[in-house]
Amino acid sequence: MAESFPFELVSPERLVLSEDVVEVVIPASDGQMTVMKDHAPTMTTVKPGLVLVKRAEGGEDTIFVDGGFADINDNGLSLLAEVAMLANELDSETLAARLKNAQEAVDVAEGDAKDIANLRLSDLEHVKQSLSL
Structure with missing residues (x-):
């Protein structure tokens, strides 16, 4: 062990x-x-x-x-x-709000900041898939 x-x-x-x-x-x-x-x-x-x-x-x-x-x-x-x-405390509404904020950050970002914002959005989408929310 x-x-x-x-x-x-x-x-x-x-x-x-x-x-x-x-x-x-x-x-x-x-x-x-x-x-x-x-x-x-x-x-x-x-x-x-x-x-x-x-x-x-x-x-x-x-x-x-x-x-x-x-x-x-x-x-x-x-x-x-x-x-x-x-x-188990994370609900679909809370995660949806985080995803919305991340998408808004992607929409307004430019250059390297856009790449970083896209990575964050992708990471949050992966959490959504993993938890089936």
């Missing part, structure tokens, strides 16, 4: 999760990243997506995040998200 490590996910509104876990998959800016005990120290930005958490005591959580950053160090993993909520 894999060894556990401390994981904390915080948004500006609340502490979403603080537990010992055996594995966390995060939507890092360069692709999905799996973190386990003794992972190399890393800091990365987090894009919109789903965080998959395997708890040390059993069970799994899926958490929607929309931006932020993750810090992996000797003390575990800290994920500071701009927005975070358990996936």
Whole structure:
């Protein structure tokens, strides 16, 4: 069995999760990243997506995040998200509003900003598909 490590996910509104876990998959800016005990120290930005958490005591959580950053160090993993909520708390109306805002950002952006806005829109569309919302 894999060894556990401390994981904390915080948004500006609340502490979403603080537990010992055996594995966390995060939507890092360069692709999905799996973190386990003794992972190399890393800091990365987090894009919109789903965080998959395997708890040390059993069970799994899926958490929607929309931006932020993750810090992996000797003390575990800290994920500071701009927005975070358990996936079962995310409803189709909330996600539709985020998609609408992302599309509006694409419509007004130019140059590199348009590329970044399109990536965010694509990430949110992927969340919608993954959660069947």
